[in-house]
Amino acid sequence: MTSFFLSSLVYLTIVWLMISYQAAKAWKPIDPTEGFISLPLNQSNLVIQRPYDVPEDQRYSFVDGVHKLWVFRTDKPHTPTSKTGPRTEIRIHGYDYSSGVWQFEGYGYVPCGTSGVCIMQVFGASPHATTLMLRVDNATLSYYRGPPVLVQNIYDKWFRLNVIHDVEARKVKVYINGVLKYEAPGRGGTSHFFKCGVYAQHDDSYYMESRWKGIKVLKKCD
Structure with missing residues (x-):
């Protein structure tokens, strides 16, 4: 009886250790860019979409490698004919795609108070407009309006x-x-x-801002 109990205990311990190892492995940070090629990218590839009646330098700056984009709830859309909300976004130009495996990389920063805003998009879908939107609402970063919540408190810190x-x-x-x-x-x-930046959504704050650096576009090696 004692031998059976000890054998069962050893077995359960091994199973628990294996499950714990796999769980820890799943949550271990990796380099998502492994196996991808970083494509040439310069300022000409970064098209700034901003309220159509405002000069670019009143909604966007690029200083010391940091792109700062901001917009107000009362701003106009990016074109006179657009029915969308106000935005200041970087639209990656020259790397539109319809097949393959593609990747966006960037280091983002959202200051406290920015809310009700999309900070990154994979544009293009059917019948929807987007394949992905990452939104900030009251400090949380979510897939669209959530759930799921991806980060509980995204404010005032750089994230990759x-x-x-x-x-x-x-x-x-x-x-x-x-x-x-x-x-x-x-x-x-x-x-x-x-795309990345700030694009007003539901329950948007009066002032919205995000900052970006190290922006890359990558493609999976064939």
């Missing part, structure tokens, strides 16, 4: 964001600081591109 879009597999993965936070299904569409 990696978003991988596998078009054929219809999957999108979101990594924060090297940790996989969410895997979402694709949403169709025939053409996609990346």
